[in-house]
Amino acid sequence: MPEDFEVNPWDVKGKVDYDKLIERFGTQRITRDLKERFESVVGELHPMLRREVFFSHRDLDLILNDYVSGKGFFLYTGRGPSKEMHIGHLIPFIFTKWLQDKFRVNLYIEVTDDEKFMQKNELDLEETRKWAYSNIQDIAAVGFDPDRTFIFTDIEYVRNMYPLAVRVAKKLTFSEVRATFGFTESTNVGMLFYPSLQIVPTMFERRRCLIPAGIDQDPYWRLQRDIAESLGFYKVAAIHSKFMPPLTGTEGKMSASQPETAIYLTDDPKTVRLKVNRYAFSGGQPTVELHRKLGGNPEIDVPFQWLYYFFEPNDQVITAIERDYRSGKLLTGELKEILIEKINEFLERHRERKEASKDMIEVYMRRGKLATVMWETVHGLSV
Amino acid sequence: MPEDFEVNPWDVKGKVDYDKLIERFGTQRITRDLKERFESVVGELHPMLRREVFFSHRDLDLILNDYVSGKGFFLYTGRGPSKEMHIGHLIPFIFTKWLQDKFRVNLYIEVTDDEKFMQKNELDLEETRKWAYSNIQDIAAVGFDPDRTFIFTDIEYVRNMYPLAVRVAKKLTFSEVRATFGFTESTNVGMLFYPSLQIVPTMFERRRCLIPAGIDQDPYWRLQRDIAESLGFYKVAAIHSKFMPPLTGTEGKMSASQPETAIYLTDDPKTVRLKVNRYAFSGGQPTVELHRKLGGNPEIDVPFQWLYYFFEPNDQVITAIERDYRSGKLLTGELKEILIEKINEFLERHRERKEASKDMIEVYMRRGKLATVMWETVHGLSV
Structure with a gap:
């Protein structure tokens, strides 16, 4: 039976049936009960939660538990910088800022310049890095907490992530990433390794991590949840959004290249x-x-x-x-x-x-309170 | 027809027929003519060249041309630090030192702590890093030129190599590394990516690179030679040694684990x-x-x-x-x-x-003339 729609981190095709997608990905619907609990903890519900733009989750209930008990949690999201940003790209960041304001927690934003360069044949590294910095200006404009936000590009911050990345990579086989992402034998070895680097930030702290992002990113979190505990970290939690429909119709998602x-x-x-x-x-x-x-x-x-x-x-x-x-x-x-x-x-x-917010980029990326700590931290080396 | 012997970067089995291996790997024998040319340029022949311990090569003639013409070249070799070193491990370094002394060229020594950790199930990262530093002490004892030698571990120096590594990785597919190294679908994604990091140092300079190493490492150089020119670098040259036989007989090679x-x-x-x-x-x-x-x-x-x-x-x-x-x-x-x-x-x-030479480690790895330049250089970023 042909698939009526397809969702993966690099493509959305067809008219997405979000109920089916929850089943296919094995995530949980954000129920009325969970929304009520969320509202009782936070005091209000963001319209995107009320209207089920964020409609699915993993362990959001545990995040609320950890918040209420004082254990705390942290936020992590990201951006693949291959083009200029459109409105659909910015929306998850706006919701993430709302979460940060409400919970007053650390937020890590990974800008995956390595991934986009390796994924897109036509893109050269200079161009990708230019887009990374251009996108970061748009992201910074959302106005995150300067003491609690760290924005980084993989190519720059890999120096602090690589030891943890090799620990993650050692636990992921070709079969697994092929099954998870639909890679093939012609996929380049950089893309095969890359999921390790997208997983690393879920382990930046020894607390639960909550990821607000499009549901297309969920395959990474599924892999993370398979291996996190064996590395001494929490399984990542996620809150998944639907795709804002393209102007041209309700199938697929907005595309920066169209x-x-x-x-x-x-x-x-x-x-x-x-x-x-x-x-x-x-x-x-x-x-x-x-x-x-x-x-x-x-x-x-x-x-x-x-x-x-x-x-x-x-x-x-x-x-x-x-x-x-x-x-x-x-x-x-x-x-x-x-x-x-x-x-x-x-x-x-x-x-x-x-x-x-032009001057804030330096704060988010280098000089801010959290950024300063992050540049002093090498992840995954106990010595 | 069953193979009578097997040689790959992680294993040598059986009695190696070096003539067959030259054919299988597609390398060149070091002929009497080439030895004479070498001697006429250098003034003498190292016993390991005279006795054909170093017996095979790629583009060694072009290295001599580049040396004679004043273009110059550089040396690169390495060590996988999973155990303490035995005599067989040290010998290529001794030959490499002789080359450095004769040609007065830069030498890069990559200590592949990432690779060994990811390759060996039983090895943890702390242990691998401990062996890396222990091995580096033995390597430093060989007495390289402190102004012209840079010793580094991948985990530490990846910060300067990653942009070039992703350029290399983008050009290598799973099919290619599987065919080259005998990887399988169960190989972890770190090992699939790793060849990129072993290839990067061949591109540390815009000159030809000569690698003195066991012929088991040649598969990496074959891959490098497929892609180097498309990235604007020279195809790497190599000079291959036979394996010093294990004490116990003339099959296989000495094993640190036996x-x-x-x-x-x-x-x-x-x-x-x-x-x-x-x-x-x-x-x-x-x-x-x-x-x-x-x-x-x-x-x-x-x-x-x-x-x-x-x-x-x-x-x-x-x-x-x-x-x-x-x-x-x-x-x-x-x-x-x-x-x-x-x-x-x-x-x-x-x-x-x-x-x-205990104090020299800091010189080779951080403070020496070449080391200082290398820590200031990010490879693969033109901006």
Whole structure:
């Protein structure tokens, strides 16, 4: 039976059935009970949790236990820098910042310049490193806690990670990484080794690690959970997001290499307007008359999905939009206009913050409190 | 047809047919002409070249061209630190020192603590690192040029090698390393990546690199030669040695894990005497009477082979020993006695030099002229 969709760390194809994906990956749904517990511990629920953008997890309950008991935990997420970032890339970082603010915990952000260079034939190392630093400026703009955040690229920080990476690598065979990632005999040996380096940061502290990231990254965490305890570390916990749909429809995910599918963080207001008006897949009817009569379908309407996913956090407002769109009161053009304004507002603020946070890169990467400790720490060497 | 012998970087089995091995590996014999050329350039021939202990090569002629033309070249060799060193381990370093003295060139010595840890199930990382430093003391005792020698372990120096290592790794697939090294699907991903790190030092300079090492290491150089030019470096040159036979017979090679096959650098005179007398495989006759009558067979006699291979560099003396042994004039016990004295003399001098060179480790690894430059150099990053 052919697969109707495919999700791996490098590709998303087809219309993802997230219930099936939970089963396929062996993760847990974030239940109503767990959400209530989360809310009781934190005091509120982020809209992305309420709306099940973050919908699946591993050991999130244990993270809450460790937080409540005072053991604590830490956060880890990352970015593969092969291109400029689009809005879909930034969203997990915004959610991660919210988690950091609420729990006041350390956060490690791995920028995988090695991986992207080795994965993409057309990419040279200089270009990858340029994107790494460009992406880090966008990530820094999110405004993490400067005392509790360490941003690093693999190529620079490998010096402190390699001893632990070889301990991890010794426990992973070709068969295992092939089965987990769909590698083949033609995969280069750098990509075969690389999962070790993505696993290492889950072991930066002797506490549980929580990873907020797209569910496509879960295969790494599955491997980590197989070997972590044998190395004296905790199995990693994760909280998985769905993919923000591409502008062009609800299949696959936004792709930085297909400009019409995504809004880049550098897109100016005119470009945003043009992209949304021209490419955003609509669930509305072909004519105003028909739309007024039959109404639109928010389930397949990308502008509505984007508002729901991220751009309209107010539940009452989004409910009203959904109702009016479904009834035909709100036209496709009007819905798109709401999104265009939200996006442009967001991008303007992002660029202001990016400009204002230029000096923070040095803090996150080198001079900050956590960064300083991390450069003094060699992981995986007991002597 | 079953293989009658096997040679790979981790194992030597059976009686090696070196002519066949040259064919199998696709290397070149060191011909009489090439030896004459070498002698005319250098002024003399090391006994290990005269006696074809170093018997095979790749591009040694081009190395001589580059030396003569003033382009120059550099030397690179290494050590996998899983155990204490035996005499067989030290011999390539002694030959390498001779090359360095004659050509006055830079020498890089890679101590592969990562590889040994990942290769050997039973070895933990702390133990491997301990052996690395213990082995480096023995290597330093050989007395390399402190301005022109850099000794490093992978785990420490990976910080400067990783960008070039990922460039190399991107060009090597699983199929290729499997075919080259006999890896399997159960090989861990660290070992699959590791060849990249053994290849990197061949690209430390934009000159030709000459590697003096056992021919078992040649598979790495074959891979290097496939990809070096596409990365803007020279194909590596190599000069290959035979394996010093184990004490116990002329098959396989000395093994640090089988004490009866090898003389360790720490063996005291009594132990040396006992090992040679008890274990050294003899080509002599079962009784003195028969020996006087039929004579011994130097081809299979390990004490004679050791003298020829290394311990008796004087050609007239070794010829006399061979003649007397073959004729029956020299008895097995007498031949062993000659070897015992030579070994003990060598070990005593080695231990004196080791004691005297303790402070040199810091020079070779950190503070020396070449070492200082190397710690300031990141390989493979043009920016």
